[in-house]
Amino acid sequence: MAAEDDFLEVRQPPWRAATRRLLHHRLFLLGLILFGMVAIVAILAPWIAPQDPNKLAMRFKFRPPDRDFLFGTDNFGRSLWSRVIWGARLSMLIGSSVVLINAVCGTAIGAAAGYFRQIDNVLMRVNDALMAFPAVLLAIAVTAVLGPSVNDVIIALGIVYTPRTARIVRSSVIVLREMDYVQAAVAAGAGHWRILRRHILPNALAPLIVQLSFLFAYAVLTEATLSFLGVGAVPPTPTWGNIMAEGRQYMIDAPWIIAIPGLALMMTVLGLNLLGDGLRDVLDPRLRVQS
Amino acid sequence: MTPLVEAVDITKHYDARHGGMFRAPAPPLRAVDGVSLSIMEGETLGLVGESGCGKSTLGRLLIRLLPVTGGTIRFAGTDISGLEGKALRAVRRSMQIVFQDPYGALNPRMTVEDIVMEPLVIHGAARDAAARVAEMLSLVGLPARARDRFPHEFSGGQRQRIGIARALVLRPKFVVCDEPVSALDVSVQAQIVNLLRDLQGELGLTYLFIAHDLGVVKHISDRVAVMYLGKVVEIAGKASLYQAPRHPYTRGLIASVPVTHPAQRRRGAGERHRLEGDIPSALNLPSGCRFHTRCPFVIDLCRQQEPVMTGGADGHLVACHRAQAIG
Numbered sequence: 275m276a277a278e279d280d281f282l283e284v285r286q287p288p289w290r291a292a293t294r295r296l297l298h299h300r301l302f303l304l305g306l307i308l309f310g311m312v313a314i315v316a317i318l319a320p321w322i323a324p325q326d327p328n329k330l331a332m333r334f335k336f337r338p339p340d341r342d343f344l345f346g347t348d349n350f351g352r353s354l355w356s357r358v359i360w361g362a363r364l365s366m367l368i369g370s371s372v373v374l375i376n377a378v379c380g381t382a383i384g385a386a387a388g389y390f391r392q393i394d395n396v397l398m399r400v401n402d403a404l405m406a407f408p409a410v411l412l413a414i415a416v417t418a419v420l421g422p423s424v425n426d427v428i429i430a431l432g433i434v435y436t437p438r439t440a441r442i443v444r445s446s447v448i449v450l451r452e453m454d455y456v457q458a459a460v461a462a463g464a465g466h467w468r469i470l471r472r473h474i475l476p477n478a479l480a481p482l483i484v485q486l487s488f489l490f491a492y493a494v495l496t497e498a499t500l501s502f503l504g505v506g507a508v509p510p511t512p513t514w515g516n517i518m519a520e521g522r523q524y525m526i527d528a529p530w531i532i533a534i535p536g537l538a539l540m541m542t543v544l545g546l547n548l549l550g551d552g553l554r555d556v557l558d559p560r561l562r563v564q565s
Numbered sequence: 566m567t568p569l570v571e572a573v574d575i576t577k578h579y580d581a582r583h584g585g586m587f588r589a590p591a592p593p594l595r596a597v598d599g600v601s602l603s604i605m606e607g608e609t610l611g612l613v614g615e616s617g618c619g620k621s622t623l624g625r626l627l628i629r630l631l632p633v634t635g636g637t638i639r640f641a642g643t644d645i646s647g648l649e650g651k652a653l654r655a656v657r658r659s660m661q662i663v664f665q666d667p668y669g670a671l672n673p674r675m676t677v678e679d680i681v682m683e684p685l686v687i688h689g690a691a692r693d694a695a696a697r698v699a700e701m702l703s704l705v706g707l708p709a710r711a712r713d714r715f716p717h718e719f720s721g722g723q724r725q726r727i728g729i730a731r732a733l734v735l736r737p738k739f740v741v742c743d744e745p746v747s748a749l750d751v752s753v754q755a756q757i758v759n760l761l762r763d764l765q766g767e768l769g770l771t772y773l774f775i776a777h778d779l780g781v782v783k784h785i786s787d788r789v790a791v792m793y794l795g796k797v798v799e800i801a802g803k804a805s806l807y808q809a810p811r812h813p814y815t816r817g818l819i820a821s822v823p824v825t826h827p828a829q830r831r832r833g834a835g836e837r838h839r840l841e842g843d844i845p846s847a848l849n850l851p852s853g854c855r856f857h858t859r860c861p862f863v864i865d866l867c868r869q870q871e872p873v874m875t876g877g878a879d880g881h882l883v884a885c886h887r888a889q890a891i892g
Contacts, residue, residue, distance in 0.1 A: 454670040455680075458731060461630055461662050462684035463654040472683075476674045 295556045302552025308545030312538065315359055316366040325353040327360040328510045336528045346530045348520060354531060357512040358538055364513050365494045365542065368428055372493040373486050375432035380439025381482065385470055387440065388447025398444070401437040409434050409492070410499055417505045424507045427500060431493050442485045446478035453477075480557035484550055491546035498539050514539050568603035568639075569771045570627055570739055575600050575636030575646075577622050594848050596622045598795035599636070601874075604739070609765065609772040611786030611803070613779055613818065615844050619795040620775050624741040627773065628660040629653060640739070658688055661732035663761075665744035667724035671716035677702070678712040681730045688735060701730045704767070705760060722753035726760070733764060742774045746781060758785055779822050783807060788880075791815045794855045795847055797874070801881035811883040813860050813891065814840075854886065862887045 296302055315322065324344075331351035339346040345354035387397040404412070416430035450456060456473050464472075500506035501515030509516050514535035521531030578593035597619045604610045614620045625631045627638060629645060638646040645656050661684075664670040671680055678698055685694040699709060705726040716724055725745060732740055742761060746754040762785060765772060776782045782789055783803060790800040791814065799812040810816045817840035842859045845851055851858050857867040866886050876882035 454664040454666060455672040457625075457630055458662065458664065458670060458728070459683065461628060461657060461660070462731075462735070463657040463687045464683070468687070472675070473672050477672070 292556050296552060299552045299555060301548045302556075305545045305548025305550075305552060308541050309549055310545075312362050312542045312545065313366055316362040319359045319363040323353075323356040323359045325356045327352060327356040327512045329353075336524070338528070339530055345534045346528070348517070348531050349524060349528070354517070354534055357517055358514070358535055360512045361514040361517060361535060362538060362542075364424065364507060364511070365497060365539075368424065368431065368497045369490045369494045371428045372431045372435060373490050375428070376436055376439040376489055377482070377486060379432065379436045381443050381475070383436065384440035384443025385447050385475065385478075388444035389451055389466070389470060389474065394444075397440070401440055404433070404437045405441075407434075409496055410503075413496060413500055414503070414505050417500065422505050422508055424511070427497055427506050430500075431496055434496070435489055435492065439482070439485055439489065442481055443478055446481055447474055450474045450477050484554045484557060487546055487550035487553055491543045491550070494539070494542055494546070498535075567606055567642075569606040569641060570604040570773075571637075571639040572603070572623075572627060573601050573637040573639070575623075575626055575638060576634045577619070577626055577631060578634040592848065595795050595850065596847060597626060598847075598850070600792075600795075600797050601636075602790055602797060602800060604771055604773060605787075606738075606771055607769060608787040609774050609785055611782035611789040612773060612775045612792060613777060613782055613789065614792035616777060617844060617847070618792045619847070620792050621743050623792065624662070624743050624773055624775050628662055628739070628741050629657070630662065654688075658735050659738045660741070661735065661737040661739075662741045662743060663725070663728050663732050663745045665747050667721045667728060667748060668716075670728045671724055673716055676713050676715055677707075677727055680716070680727060681734050684731065684735045690735075697734060698730075701734045704733070704764065705730045720753075721749050722756060725749065725753075725757050729757075729760065729764070733768065733770075736768065737770070739771045739773070742772055744775050744777065747776065747778070754781065761785065779807075779818055791818065794844060794850065796855060796884070798856065798885070799881075799883045800874075801876075801883075802879070805879060805881045809881075811881065811888040812856075812885045813862055813887070814856050817859075854884075856885075860887075862891050 329352060331347075334343070334347045334351035335349055337343050337347040337351070343353050343355065345358060348354055348357070383397055383401070387394045387401075407415075412434050413427075413430045416433055417426055420426035420429060451469075451474060453473075456469060459469050459473050497506060498513070498515035498518070501513040502519045504516070504519065506515055507513050509520075517535040518532050521528070521533075521535070525532055575597060576595070576599055577597040578595050580591075580593055600623055602610070612620050612623065622631065626633050629638070629648070633646050636646065637644055640656060640660065645653075648656060675683075678695075681698045681701055682694050685697060690697070698712070702709060702711060707723065707726050707730065711719075711723075711727075716727065719727065729745075745761065746757050749757060758781060761772070761774075764770060772785070774782060774785055786803050788800065788802050789806045790797050791806075791812065792798070793814050799806065799810065799815045801811075806815065807819065810819055820839050840859060845855070845858055851868075853869050854860070854863075854867040854872050857863045860867065864887065870886070872884045872886045874882045874884045875888075
């Protein structure tokens, strides 16, 4: 039985194979490039924006894209390039904050519901009630209560999307808590906290990461919807949504005003969805081909 | 010999799906339905039965992995069925389990060393933990360089060795082996069974060895208990059980062990006892003797009255009205 006693000479932690597969996934890489461009522009906004995004210059109004104004100007002569860059910053800020809130609250609620089954029913019925609302309507309702500011939009979107994340985490936890290695930890005398932290949550991470990358896209999209409807961040703060709302009136004569933030939004959401698809292909064990 | 583990009339009932607020509550699923047995210090008690008969549940009840619905479990003379918190953790040191599925039994994100060390860390024995893990790995026949590998790098048999190392690192007295070889290749099965036997001698372990394969059980057990639908129907020393089974179900199980040569099949009364039909639902148990629906020797009494465990001084106990008549 010599073969029994020899194990594979592949010394690698489980995540390294996943990273390698990701780097060979073409659509994932395309998504990474699209989203990465938006992210870099957003981070560098204060240094790469050529003009103040809120500086009015009526003599330059409705300039189509040219050498001075890369993306043209709007009805107040403000540089659209600067405004879209600053809008990207806001979108990224809101997207990443919502993802962070979700990762923390969604995991906590989902893990509690899935692990401590006594409170499952209460938590999940509240969850169901929140999920029954259309996302945009619920977000409008929350901002109506809290008032329209960037922080309140983040809180509103956090409340809207946390139930979805909680549900995903809960379903992973329910499966994982019945695994024999969890039973072995119980038999060894491990407490709830150790079991959750060492055995359940690390193994629930893969579907959560996938969910969060899609969630980033939804958050960006919903934020744009809210500010398009005028219940997001207040003008003159540039957001892709309120730039498009203003541009809507001049769609015929100055189509670039509405088209450019729209394209930026599309690029971001497409990039994130491709990222999420790639992550799911690589991380979701149900789709993984055993090698 | 003194009993290390004693179960007195233990039951495990699961609430069946209540049909919501508009339906009457359904009767419970009786996974383990009044089992009494004792396991002597240093012995191996084999536990056999068809899938779904409650043998895994019974094993998990004995080591408090599941709470009992009723009855008493004594470990080394003390009642452990109601223990909680610190006291429960303290007895867990002495009772461990080896699982059937070598893939599901190991956390894929922990290294072998972390997996085997965890019980030591939980019980505050971290001082010489690394040395004890190394010693344990060599006891189960894994090379020292296995320490910083992840479970996916090992074969099924090797993973089972890791699982055994984890179970034994606390030096327990009692180990439930829940079909530890059923998922392994036949050639590897023998290695693992022999390893378990060697370790038993070396560490003075007491085993409950659960299996659905009478052959494996015969090899390792001192006594064997046969379970049917949540109840132990026969328990006896290995020789007595295999040579003179008294319960028709045990006879059926022995008759259904495949023979190595077709000519052997005609010999003996095997053909008469071949099991027919399926195991009834534990949600709706048959009246009287729970085996009467499949028993070739059934009489009216069997349908009306549940037989109790009876037996002689030789320790061969059987729950069957007809045991004398068909003997």
